[in-house]
Amino acid sequence: MFGFISRRLVMAVVVMFVVALISFTLFRFVGDPINQMVGIETTPEQREALRERLGLNDPIIVQFARFIMGALQFDFGNSYQFKQPVAELIGKRLPATLELSFVSALFALFVGVPMGVYTGLNRHSAISKLFLSVSLIGVSLPTFFIGILLIFVFSVHLQWLPSFGRGDVVALGGWWTTGFLTVSGLKALILPAITLGLFQMTLIMRLIRAEMLEVMRTDYIKFARARGLPSRSINFIHALKNTMVPVITITGLQLGSIIAFAIITETVFQWPGMGLLFLQAVQNVDIPIMAAYLMLTAFIFVTINLAVDILYVVIDPRLRTERSGL
């Protein structure tokens, strides 16, 4: 187990290094940061001087080496726009994104899994077909449009829920802020979380359904029936648990993409998270933020992958012994 985790960790580092390298090579082409850092009246000489001071004229390899050296010490430089250390900026935005992602993942799981189980078990029922078709609406419209429509209905018309932001947040410790502890914070979570989770919910539901359909045809389910076990036990103890391995893989990947999709949702709802920060960074060619964000995304992804692998082992006893045995 130790060897397994350490192997994954080494790979994680390699993946992150590659991500850093690729993203860094790409940044060269996304635009000139200088234009966003100075007013329009700044003369070309002044711009050139600033470029020189920022080291933007150095060979790309030198810039990359500088970046890696910094990154190793968790120093991603200063944001061009905000004149603040990037690590600090992202640190402040992280809780917002993680809370939003967490809630929308919960939404996706707690709605998606039961619906998936139901439609998998009752393949031909009318309700299943209804679930399947209705859930598709979530993937049939672009996220931003769904968000705007929700705002239009629930904020502007009904005035039930806020249209933007996190509401009141409470600081926990020195570095975390949470919207879970206030009424306005919880209300503010609802629309963005639904917008963000809708897509994943549909995916998870369909995945569970497909896996359930397959598992229900396996010999061990037939054998469980032949032993006269009640359907509750067959469906949930035997079938659902066996669908979990593929479901965890995809859900893991989806969690990663929730964080990426948060870019859109955060923009629509002005959610003060990393995605919003990143999009602003792209618009303003704020290279340090972009680099740090991509590294963080890669890190989160790699961590999720690792967690998924460990979860496999927890769920599937076959993986536990194959390592020690044989």
Next chain:
Amino acid sequence: MRKRIAAAAVLLAAFTGQQASAETLKFAFQGTYNQLDPYSLNETFTLSMHGNVYEGLTARTPDLQIVPGLAESWEIIEPTRWRFHLRKGVKFHNGNDFTAEDVAFSAERIRSEGSDLTTRVEPGVKVEIVDDYTVDFVLPSPNPILHYEWNTWYIMDKEWTEANDAVAVTSASDTSPNHASLYANGTGPFKITTHEPGVRTVFEKFDGWWNEPKHNLDRVEFTPIGSDATRVAALLSGEMDMVYPIPVQDIKRVNENDGTTALTGPELRTIFLGMDQRRDELLYSDVKGKNPFKDVRVRKAVYQAIDIEAIKSKIMRDLSTPSAIMISPFLFDNAEEFERYPYDPEASKALLAEAGYPEGFSVGMDCPNDRYVNDEAICQAVAAFLARVGIKVDLNAQPKAQYFAKILASGGYDTSFYMLGWTPGSFDSYNVLLNLHNCRDDAGNGGPFNLGGYCNEKVDELTQQILSENDPEQRNALITEAYRITTDEVSHIPLHQQGLAWGVADSVSLEQRADNQFDFRYVVKN
């Protein structure tokens, strides 16, 4: 556990409730308020926010008249020596007194490396402290508009800046954050208590302000909301007291909504089209070997093909002022003397035929899509109008980051036909003529924002005369002469001054400034 959370929520509600009972203004803008160093970025919104915290020697009233600010009065002792008498009894937010030392210090700092506002105080200007409340500025040559932009030259506290090791202007190349970019210490009516860049900024009333407040606010909360729809929704749903800008199409909706009104008015920025007249062959065109825009007839044909009134009514929903010259009529007294060339597609076609392009030609057009009001829609409309006279426009609309990177000097003026907006920072035509009309070389020396490379030496000459002419009448005549030449030669195609549209809750009254700056000093909330 549950009980405890409930208790916390009640406590919190009580806490926020208490705050709400004081007059709090919540407002949103489309962009972010990034950092607090008053000399780091020369950009309207940033300066506007700084202006509620810091003050300059001069100030501008809501109708943009120059009035005394931290200087009670000033006089031109000799053509090259200006004397400023400073206001007494002014205190910074940290309690320090405002003195001539601070002015001299600020003058040095704003000219230092890393400042984006170095033009506020030219390098040749000497600052002489006469006494604690008198400062002399000695100029290398006469300059009648020396103080025009000094309302945004914010005076900083020397002692505070030095104590916090923030003498150097905040620059992106710094490895550690500059104190002045995270905290503010001005003399203005508000102090910043919380600043989370990109998330929110909280301003609180400064009780020690030297002036009698006209506002009744205790607290101002600013949130950036980038998405137009969300911003409007936040106003309509009552979550915001004021948001700006409002997309022109939503003005009606904001007015129809109970409890909100759209405040509209003309803005100072002039939107115009420019054409590359410098290269011998256009970068993006099917015309090879020559540059059609070098021919004034072609430029005029483009001008007359555009129906500015249609753009005004259909795209701008009447919230624009078609302009015949490159500056707002508010900033130039003789503006009425100029008239636009009439919209006349037939004349346009005739001009093109005369110039040797009876079948028209194709040209690539660069356009921002997130910079000006309806910028992309205007460009599309222009493309459609030009299509009817035979000029095929390949439109390349991009976000401002890529757009400016391409068309400005740093991008090698990589454009053939572009849209740009210009507000002269000094509110004066000299700025317009110098930046947009003076000849330039390939590196941008001369008129740095004369992207098309229009060049007429007479205009350059007039520009220099305007700079040093102290007599207003004479000066206006010179400016008129310059504009007359550029208009005749169709150096640019001015389109309009775009309109301002702020959405305001009916419980709030405020003053809308034509330069789109939001001054908390005049906000009253009931």
Next chain:
Amino acid sequence: MSILEIRGLTVEFPGRKDTFVAARDINLSIEPGKILGVVGESGAGKSTVGNAVIGLLEHPGRLGAGEIFVHGERIDNLPAKRMRELRGKRIGMIFQDPLTSLDPLQTVEFQLVETMLEHLPISKGEAKQRAIDLLDQVGIPNPAERVKQYPHQFSGGMRQRVVIALALCAEPEVVIADEPTTALDVSIQAQILNLMKKLCAEKNVAMLVITHDMGVIAEITDHVAVMYRGNLVEYGESQQILGSPQHEYTKSLIAAVPRPDVRVHRFPQVDYIEGSAKPFKQIDIATHWLGQSRDYTPVDGALLSVDQIDMKFMTRNAWLPKNRQFFQALKKVSFDIKPGETFGLVGESGSGKSTVARVITGLYHPSAGTVTFAGQELTSLHDRRQVLAMRRQMQMIFQDPYSSLNARMRVKDIVAEPIKFHKLASTNSECFRIVDDLLDHVGLGSAAGKKYPHEFSGGQRQRISIARALATRPRFLICDEPTSALDVSIQAQILNLLKDLQDELGLTMLFISHDLAVIRQMCNRTGVMRFGELLEVQETEALFESPQADYTKELLGLMPSMDMLSRDNLEEEVA
């Protein structure tokens, strides 16, 4: 009195166009402590009967008519809930594949206790104790420890014991075993059959064993029912039916079973069997392409010799060579095959016999040792043209007729591929003429060429495989379990075909099988393999008469006795 009684059972599967009757008017009964065998080939409807009894017919199957009684109580019309309570409690079921019958994510104890608690009025503690007792009864050593383990930690045979324990844990009166030993090796099969027989007597349950294997019937059943295409064709005491079958189908079925004790020249042509080879255009081998231009160099001595072959598979990769783990599939295997002979390799699963075939054909590269074919050492051959020339001379027929043909290609393209690839025909039309002839010759008819493999049955597909193998005009043919996936009657035809081809074309063959009876029918000499080692090589007859290795003796001893089977219709070969 009988515990299980089936009267007039008819099972229907309504289809889109017509209703398929899987079982028609079946009448059976079993007494306690007795075993009833239901035997038949694929499609006979024997599993349908079992599923109908336990009430788990596959969608859209339904009972068309008939009644089922357990202990006199009618059960076929019970509501679903009552039926569920009955399953496991009164009727237990054992499935074919022990590897897939157990939930891989739950311990054996969990599955046993769960089932018992559902049906028996006992506490959890008692159930756990019973679980251990049960494992002990089905012959699992260390039951207290193993009960905590997961299914994957048991071997195939042990898992089938667990399945049996599960089927019996709630003390049912009737147990249905659907092909309980088909997926197991011979030695394990014998143990499981013995166990079933023993438990049946001890617990006094009535057992219904569904199988295609006459050996199993002969070994454990008291009564037997023979099914053919949904009909019960013969039913009575096993001794009686196997010894002197009355029905034509039963007769031909019994005649087609390969005997370990008798060597026949040809299997009797069986009526009643579909897809049998009808005479198509006969080819005169002497003048035909197949027999022509056999430009192979003649050899003296062995055509093929395998010398000291080792084969290792990496089971775990690692950066450091010392951390890598290997599985030794072959250990120093050596043998020779003489021109024209059929050499047999016999062994249980995992013995490495198929690996030998794959090493010879070059699919695997041996870790050590050499393979020499017609005087040419293959393992060191690198020139591509020479390799191809060798490949052309040896071909292989695979075990699984369903996966050995590319489902996306037409039959004629499948057979033509080797001809085209080796450029054995000068024109396209010649090539397809040859393909037509080949298909005729293996008994399919040239019309078959236009179809896709899924339109054929298993036996027919195996004929296509043979045609494809012949298409390179090989002199050496490897048959890797060519009939183990086929019904006995089809197996008999394919074995006949192989024998004919060998006679006509003078082929040399390597014949691999787990079935000693088949080996005895096909091979001149035979080697016995176990755990990657070749234990002994002998003339086949000698091997059966006087085995040398202990393992060979054990294998021979475990074979189900076929003594009681009728010997009518057999033309014994004079050795």
Next chain:
Amino acid sequence: MTDQTTRPEDVAEKGRIARIIDSDIFHSFIRSKVTVIAAIVTAIFMISALLAPWIAPHNPFDLAQISILDARVPPIGMDASDPSFLLGTDDQGRDMLSGILYGMRISLAVGFLSVAFAAVLGIFLGLVSGYVGGRTDAIIMRIAEVQLTFPAILIALLIDGIANGVFGNLDRERWAVWILTFSIGLSFWVQYARTVRGSTMVEKNKEYVQAARVIGIPSFIIMFRHVLPNVMGPVLVIATINLALAIITEATLSFLGVGVPATQPSLGTLIRIGNDFLFSGEWWIAIFPGLALAMLVLAVNLLGDWMRDALNPKLR
């Protein structure tokens, strides 16, 4: 157990079409009403998109035909509507109906092209990875893993930026579709590669592949002639679902400002433009393209759903 194979000689030669109509798949298709409706909707949309230049009342891409004076005409049935603009016009005076028809063309083009690109790339890499195995497999799968760290939106944002940077003199009208195709395709290939790799690893151990190897056929040919056709089933399903996803992704990207240019709008661009007019009462500018997009994507997804079940041999 119900092995009902007919004798080869008994099977009369049936026409291909007759066989398709007789097949189980076709039958399951006809039986599912939702699927039939989805197929009809998809077909109508695709055909009308294909025929847009002939059936659309106006050409929304020809700027000379657009008059801004026609801007924001409401759809038929509302006050101030104009019969020549059935579904009204947008802020530029473009006929919405024509805009939707032409926009659908672009959306479908981006969808199909990016799916094709992703499928070709993914299938090739998956095949090689699964068939060759070993180090090649490890490298390709690591690349796939890195690729997965960059979600579609990020990739597209970056690639669009790069395309602008590298080809500064980019004619967006001509290239936008290709850039989008490339960036969306690039983010989808992993799924194909993984699926194909999985199936290939199963297929390569099947005996028909070994038979081909025994004949002496080189790996490359085996991969493409034998293995490829046998792993295409799941690919088809993924491709259908991805077609829908690609169209949505394109729409999302246009929201972020990196979609196709507004002068040649796709459905997504139309929605993005219309988004600005939701509050101002000109709802038709967003709602009609939104409806068209939703119907198209829904129909394609439903088809994909059905295909997933119908092509899954385990579910029959």
